[in-house]
């Protein structure tokens with residue numbers, strides 16, 4: 001089936017679905033100028049994640065850790081939702097999708113106007129002191145870190161402030177993961193957009209959905225190991241595909257909220 005035929009067919013299926021759920025990954029945000037991790041232009045081609053994005057890096061080499069994160073946060077701060085994020089907000093308003101589970105930390109689904117967003121890897125909106133737990137807005141990480149004197153420290157106890165994103169070697173937020181799994185089990189259609197499905201445990205969602213008889217749709221530039229289970233497998237950009245989907249449904253892509 002060609003892309004347009006699949007999009008039209010998926011539009012029909014969404015209209016007929018009882019509980020359609022979406023899982024997004026870094027690939028939905030590349031068209032907003034945020035690099036993904038694992039594709040040929042991804043971040044992990046340039047740096048070793050364990051050296052810059054792990055709990056060990058945060059504890060042992062905080063200057064290098066914050067150099068990496070402050071640059072990344074600055075880029076995220078300027079990013080705006082793209083047509084794929086906006087299309088999902090339209091689908092939600094129209095009642096055609098019930099929840100968006102995202103591995104992204106960029107907040108672009110909410111910026112596009114989506115309300116039911118389950119963030120399974122945290123977000124850049126806030127951070128917390130590792131000493132006393134005091135919560136800080138994400139703006140504390142917007143600084144150039146050249147030496148230890150520039151590190152973000154707690155005003156109450158002077159311990160370091162850790163970004164609210166899940167680092168390598170860290171536990172995942174239990175409540176968000178169980179909500180995500182519950183959504184997968186409840187779904188009769190799971191639409192995965194821009195994820196390599198290589199990161200666990202969230203990459204179990206497609207199998208959970210399939211076990212319950214749901215149909216799986218995959219929109220991703222590269223192939224994934226779940227392609228053979230997909231009812232719709234679209235290897236194209238998320239922005240143009242989701243725009244085509246919204247058009248096939250006769251919905252208007254609305255402006256970003258806020």
Ligand code: NAD
Nearest residue numbers: 025026027036037038104105106194195196221222237238
């Ligand atoms: P990934 O990097 O493993 O995979 C991204 C996938 O998206 C790739 O398979 C690629 O082919 C595809 N892709 C890239 N651009 C696309 C486009 N325009 N349209 C359709 N597909 C496109 O990402 P992942 O599966 O989300 O897992 C990686 C981890 O990365 C997650 O833990 C997430 O927390 C983190 N991450 C988040 C962001 C963000 O918040 N925007 C950015 C990078 C990484």
